[in-house]
Amino acid sequence: MKLVVVSAGLSVPSSTRLLADRLAAATAGRVSGPVDLRVVELRDLAVEIAHNFTNGFPGRALSAAIDDVTSADGLIVVTPVFSASYSGLFKSFFDVLDKDALAGRPVLIAATGGTGRHSLVLEHALRPLFAYLRAVVVPTGVYAASEDWGAEGLAERIDRAAGELAALMTALSGPSPSGSQASAQGPVSAQAQAQASAQAPASAQATVRAAPEADVPAQGVSGRADGFHVVPFEERLAALRV
Known part of the structure; x- marks a missing residue:
């Protein structure tokens, strides 16, 4: 390198x-x-x-x-x-x-x-x-x-x-599983995720986690084509109080 x-x-x-x-x-x-x-x-x-x-x-x-x-x-x-x-x-x-x-x-x-x-x-x-x-x-x-x-x-x-x-x-x-196009976009995506995590206020943050698309409907949130789905912060907080 x-x-x-x-x-x-x-x-x-x-x-x-x-x-x-x-x-x-x-x-x-x-x-x-x-x-x-x-x-x-x-x-x-x-x-x-x-x-x-x-x-x-x-x-x-x-x-x-x-x-x-x-x-x-x-x-x-x-x-x-x-x-x-x-x-x-x-x-x-x-x-x-x-x-x-x-x-x-x-x-x-x-x-x-x-x-x-x-x-x-x-x-x-x-x-x-x-x-x-x-x-x-x-x-x-x-x-x-x-x-x-x-x-x-x-x-x-x-x-x-x-x-x-x-x-x-x-x-x-490292090698990208999605080919050269994904490799070219990877650094910018990493920057966006890091900045979002560091700068967003806690009340506005959403938890992003990897999950199979099959369990997205069970969570009641919309899925994304890249295999991630977003759980709003309010829902995560409510689940912790149960």
Whole structure:
């Protein structure tokens, strides 16, 4: 499997690159089979990214980086925080990609900053960006402030996020029983189900479970062609009270 890391760190050495390397090592260790690990350092591509905006053509190094990112089985993206958001270099790189290039791609988001007060950059900036690009963003994002290095908690967050990305990469790269068309639609379906489960209020949620179509009429709910049926939350709650 191909795992690609995009690091927007500017200094050498860089805490952004350090976090990216730790996330990559943790993810690779959880993926069964060989892992083709590629690292894209945006600092080295800054000039070509700027030229791409003015002439519309990527240079050789930028083109290779775009090919790596768009062909990856999983992405780890890490940016330093500037003005309470991702860096301009980070955003510029993803602006030069085709709008559908990351559709269905598993992505782990991460950021570094000087203070823990900027930790919400993951939810307020990074997650919306990749949701717009229709990537499948893993539930756990990782933010590392200066005081987090060597402190308790960071290693656990890295391990949890890496495990989620590795599991998603394995699930989405496996063979699909419905053929190539279902395989192409699988990542987007997984994203929709994850977002629905995480964002829907409890009173509006419905329980989705697999069941043979034969028992759908007995439950009194309409069946679906894909073998699932939906039990409204109110009915589930009433059954628990009996």
